[in-house]
Amino acid sequence: VNSLITVLLVPFLTATALALLNGHPRIERAVNVGSCLGLTAYVFWLLGYVDAHGIQSSAIAGYPPPFGIALVADRLSCLMLCLSMSVGTVALLASLRTLTATQERYFFHPLFQFLLLGVNWSFITGDLFNLFVAYEVMLVGSYGCMMIGASRRQVHQSLMYIAINLVGGALFVVGIALIYALVGTLNFADLAQRTAALTGARAALVTATSMILLVVFALKAGTFPVFFWLPDSYPVVPAGVNGYFAGLLTKVGIYSLLRVFVMTFRQEGHELAATVLLVVAGLTMLLGVLGAVCQWEIRRILAWHSVSQIGYMVLGIGLCTDAELAPAGVAAAIVFVVHHSVVKSSLFLLGDAAELATGSSALKRMGGAAALAPGTALLFLIAALSLAGMPPFSGFLGKLLLIRVALQGERWVLVTAAVVTSFITLMSMLKVWSYAYWGPPCRATAAEPSTGIAAPAAVLVLATIVLGVWAQPLLRYVDDAAAELTQPTTYVDAVFAERAQAPPLSAALTRAAR
Amino acid sequence: MELPIALSIGLLFAAAVYSLLRPNLLRMVIGFSLLSNAVNVLMIACGGFALRNDAPFVHDPQMVVGLMDPLPPDIILTAIVISFAVGALFLTVAYAVYREYRTVDPEALPVGEDAESAS
Numbered sequence: 191v192n193s194l195i196t197v198l199l200v201p202f203l204t205a206t207a208l209a210l211l212n213g214h215p216r217i218e219r220a221v222n223v224g225s226c227l228g229l230t231a232y233v234f235w236l237l238g239y240v241d242a243h244g245i246q247s248s249a250i251a252g253y254p255p256p257f258g259i260a261l262v263a264d265r266l267s268c269l270m271l272c273l274s275m276s277v278g279t280v281a282l283l284a285s286l287r288t289l290t291a292t293q294e295r296y297f298f299h300p301l302f303q304f305l306l307l308g309v310n311w312s313f314i315t316g317d318l319f320n321l322f323v324a325y326e327v328m329l330v331g332s333y334g335c336m337m338i339g340a341s342r343r344q345v346h347q348s349l350m351y352i353a354i355n356l357v358g359g360a361l362f363v364v365g366i367a368l369i370y371a372l373v374g375t376l377n378f379a380d381l382a383q384r385t386a387a388l389t390g391a392r393a394a395l396v397t398a399t400s401m402i403l404l405v406v407f408a409l410k411a412g413t414f415p416v417f418f419w420l421p422d423s424y425p426v427v428p429a430g431v432n433g434y435f436a437g438l439l440t441k442v443g444i445y446s447l448l449r450v451f452v453m454t455f456r457q458e459g460h461e462l463a464a465t466v467l468l469v470v471a472g473l474t475m476l477l478g479v480l481g482a483v484c485q486w487e488i489r490r491i492l493a494w495h496s497v498s499q500i501g502y503m504v505l506g507i508g509l510c511t512d513a514e515l516a517p518a519g520v521a522a523a524i525v526f527v528v529h530h531s532v533v534k535s536s537l538f539l540l541g542d543a544a545e546l547a548t549g550s551s552a553l554k555r556m557g558g559a560a561a562l563a564p565g566t567a568l569l570f571l572i573a574a575l576s577l578a579g580m581p582p583f584s585g586f587l588g589k590l591l592l593i594r595v596a597l598q599g600e601r602w603v604l605v606t607a608a609v610v611t612s613f614i615t616l617m618s619m620l621k622v623w624s625y626a627y628w629g630p631p632c633r634a635t636a637a638e639p640s641t642g643i644a645a646p647a648a649v650l651v652l653a654t655i656v657l658g659v660w661a662q663p664l665l666r667y668v669d670d671a672a673a674e675l676t677q678p679t680t681y682v683d684a685v686f687a688e689r690a691q692a693p694p695l696s697a698a699l700t701r702a703a704r
Numbered sequence: 705m706e707l708p709i710a711l712s713i714g715l716l717f718a719a720a721v722y723s724l725l726r727p728n729l730l731r732m733v734i735g736f737s738l739l740s741n742a743v744n745v746l747m748i749a750c751g752g753f754a755l756r757n758d759a760p761f762v763h764d765p766q767m768v769v770g771l772m773d774p775l776p777p778d779i780i781l782t783a784i785v786i787s788f789a790v791g792a793l794f795l796t797v798a799y800a801v802y803r804e805y806r807t808v809d810p811e812a813l814p815v816g817e818d819a820e821s822a823s
Contacts, residue, residue, distance in 0.1 A: 363743045371750035
């Protein structure tokens with residue numbers, strides 16, 4: 191299909207329209223929700239289409255890859271787009287409940303659409319430089335959503351978030367420049383082809399350079415040495431939108447790791463990245479969960495758990511050290527990405543709902559949310575058990591797959607780390623449950639009704655149950671997606687299919703480049 | 705040509721990192737703009753240096769040989785726009801922090817400020 195640009199145009203045009211409509215909150219809300227629902231329907235259709243007809247690619251302005259900008263939708267991209275749009279719609283609906291008039295006046299709606307634009311763009315782009323541009327669009331949207339309303343605390347915490355991401359962005363361009371100098375292309379498909387032929391010193395140079403990109407993606411994903419920005423910045427994001435932050439923004443880093451380190455870099459010795467990631471995974475899991483148990487504020491606990499759970503996804507990617515285990519490891523990582531987006535997003539939203547009901551976010555002052563908002567409490571319990579990895583929810587499935595692959599690869603230390611982390615996660619979730627939800631209610635009636643947030647979150651909780659109980663379609667799809675990533679020939683063919691109809695100028699350039 | 709360019713890239717990076725590590729928000733802003741320029745010069749160097757001084761307009765496929773690669777300048781233009789916009793944003797936030805806390809020293813800001821102490 192040639193309509194891939196829809197996933198970029200719709201948020202872009204909606205954002206522009208919303209900026210012009212500023213000051214008419216009711217119309218803005220209707221347009222924003224309508225646009226999100228429409229695009230959600232489109233990406234689910236696209237997922238079905240790609241699953242049936244293979245990878246779709248479209249060259250912007252008719253310049254064929256590798257010279258033009260390519261948009262490519264393979265199974266992984268489509269899955270991530272579906273996650274982005276469905277979690278985004280849920281988070282938007284939840285944030286409509288908590289938005290203040292000031293936040294709406296200061297362009298919340300356009301900023302949210304730009305955030306969606308950046309995230310969608312990074313999932314569908316077919317080259318490294320566009321990935322950088324998509325990151326920046328996403329980051330600017332996220333700075334806006336994080337600081338909106340500009341309370342003291344928001345400004346202070348977003349300053350550090352901005353500073354760390356500025357340095358990350360500069361490093362990203364350094365990596366891109368060096369890769370371009372070494373390999374001569376930035377298109378993923380072209381890079382995959384060319385790096386596969388590299389051996390010796392040249393391959394070692396590419397591997398060394400790719401480590402710069404590894405740091406950038408690890409920073410974005412919030413893994414071990416570079417996670418410090420995450421637990422401080424997520425708690426200040428306004429309620430509602432924080433569901434989207436927690437569900438998707440770190441996943442962009444994981445997606446980039448999958449796309450670039452599993453699929454694109456195939457030179458001799460590229461396993462080094464996976465080996466580094468294995469070490470990072472174990473430390474991220476353990477340190478993240480240990481950070482969580484000593485926190486006393488519900489949002490900070492959840493943010494630290496985000497760090498810890500990222501470790502599981504990185505573990506799946508790290509298992510690619512062994513070429514035979516690579517498809518299974520990647521599939522497990524993707525299942526975990528789906529599970530974690532859905533569950534962490536719902537947990538953040540339900541934490542917001544409990545905050546509304548009890549009027550506080552400090553665990554010791556909450557108490558009795560189960561009596562004040564029973565529905566919210568039930569949903570939170572399900573999501574928390576799913577996060578800890580209890581059957582029959584999706585968390586169990588994700589962890590089962592990962593640990594099975596890790597056992598096959600005989601990574602005993604990492605298996606132990608994963609299991610220990612699971613237990614501590616359960617303990618920490620029970621702490622939240624017993625302090626915030628159980629016990630004597632901290633007030634006679636709910637401070638504010640929380641259904642406006644809990645109802646959208648219920649959709650996500652339902653999804654975690656369905657994905658856990660009826661997992662077969664997802665597993666089949668993810669296995670195919672992992673096969674596409676680990677054996678990128680179909681991807682390369684789909685991207686270069688358009689070269690046949692190349693206009694004369696590009697054909698000349700292609701000849702000259704050879 | 706390579707040596708002076710390489711030296712200036714190194715110098716720019718050193719100055720940028722030094723400024724970024726100062727406990728002063730304004731110096732951090734300056735450090736960031738130096739950093740983005742260091743990256744841009746690096747990108748020029750990665751594109752290679754032109755063998756001929758022709759502009760890259762191609763009429764005859766034979767003429768393509770020996771021209772400067774047009775892609776790195778494209779990338780740099782995009783990167784300049786992005787770093788300018790983000791740098792302006794960073795400066796604004798630094799000013800907002802100064803207005804709230806009356807200091808430009810990030811280490812003087814309250815640490816571990818969470819809901820318990822804020823509310």
